Amino acid sequence: MQTDYINLIEPTPKLHTQKCKLVSLLLRIFLQFTTFIAALIAWYIYDYFIGIATLLLVFIIMGIIRSKIRNAVIPTKQREFQYNDQGIADWYTARELCIEIEEEKE
Numbered sequence: 001m002q003t004d005y006i007n008l009i010e011p012t013p014k015l016h017t018q019k020c021k022l023v024s025l026l027l028r029i030f031l032q033f034t035t036f037i038a039a040l041i042a043w044y045i046y047d048y049f050i051g052i053a054t055l056l057l058v059f060i061i062m063g064i065i066r067s068k069i070r071n072a073v074i075p076t077k078q079r080e081f082q083y084n085d086q087g088i089a090d091w092y093t094a095r096e097l098c099i100e101i102e103e104e105k106e
Helices: 019-046 049-075 086-098 101-104
Strands: none
Touching: 019 049, 019 086, 049 086, 086 101
């Protein structure tokens, strides 16, 4: 009988305080909507061509920011899994911003 064990993955951390949940929500909104807001502002101020160019440029920049945040906080064994913006924001908030709160509870 072969005994192969599946490596256990860490679940996405749960945020307990309202402050941490608010920070996670703001980070998620930033990751989701910055691209479109910047493109709409550029389109309104300048022209639709500049708006489309801004959309493409900010899409690339936000992808880089999203991947940097994702690779900074998600454990190495779990990086091949797909995470949405809410998961990335929860991981980042729990690992980088709300560390002292989590340590006090343990």
